[in-house]
Amino acid sequence: xxxxxxxxxxxxxxxxxxxxxxxxxxxxxxxxxxxxxxxxxxxxxxxxxxxxxxxxxxxxxxxxxxxxxxxxxxxxxxxxxxxxxxxxxxxxxxxxxxxxxxxxxxxxxx
Numbered sequence: 001x002x003x004x005x006x007x008x009x010x011x012x013x014x015x016x017x018x019x020x021x022x023x024x025x026x027x028x029x030x031x032x033x034x035x036x037x038x039x040x041x042x043x044x045x046x047x048x049x050x051x052x053x054x055x056x057x058x059x060x061x062x063x064x065x066x067x068x069x070x071x072x073x074x075x076x077x078x079x080x081x082x083x084x085x086x087x088x089x090x091x092x093x094x095x096x097x098x099x100x101x102x103x104x105x106x107x108x109x110x
Contacts, residue, residue, distance in 0.1 A: 012069035013085070013109035014038050015099055021059040026076035032056060033078055034064075039106025041068060044081040052093025065097040065109060 016036040024031040030051040037043050046066065050059075067083040074080075086094040099107075 010069075011067060013065060014041065014068050015063055015065055015103050015107040015109065016041075016044070016082075016105050018059050018062050018064060019043060021056040023056065024076070024078070028076075032059065034059065034084065036064065036066060036082065036084070037105045038066075038068060038082075039104060041106050044068060045078055046082045046084050047075045047078060047080045048084045048094075050084075050086065050094045050096060053095060062096070063099055063102065063105075065099070 016038040018034050019037050020035040021032050024033045024047055027047060027049075029049055031047050031049045032051060032054075034046045034048050035043050036046060044066075065085045067085065068081075070083055072079045072081050085097045087097070088094050
C-alpha cells in the first residue's frame with residue numbers, strides 16, 4: 001500500500017539515547033522498559049521486545065530511532081510514550097535501528 005508524502009510527514013521519527021533499561025517483569029512477552037532521552041522533547045518511556053539480542057547493560061548509552069508522536073499506550077503497568085524501531089522477521093529477534101554516527105538527541109529523521 002502506498003502512502004502520500006503528506007502521510008509520511010505526519011510521522012515524527014527521532015534519534016534518542018537510552019538512559020535506563022530494565023526488565024519489564026509485568027509484560028506478557030519478554031520485554032524491557034527503556035527510558036530514552038530525546039533532547040528538547042525530554043525523556044520518554046518505551047516497552048521494547050528486544051530481549052533476544054540485547055541485555056539491559058549494553059542498551060544504556062545506545063542511540064536508537066523511534067516514533068515519538070504516537071498516542072501513549074498502556075502496557076501492563078506503564079505508559080509507553082514512543083515506539084523504538086527495529087528490523088523484524090529474522091529468526092534471531094528484533095535488531096534495533098541505530099545511526100551510523102553519534103548525533104544530538106532529538107535529531108529528526110527525514
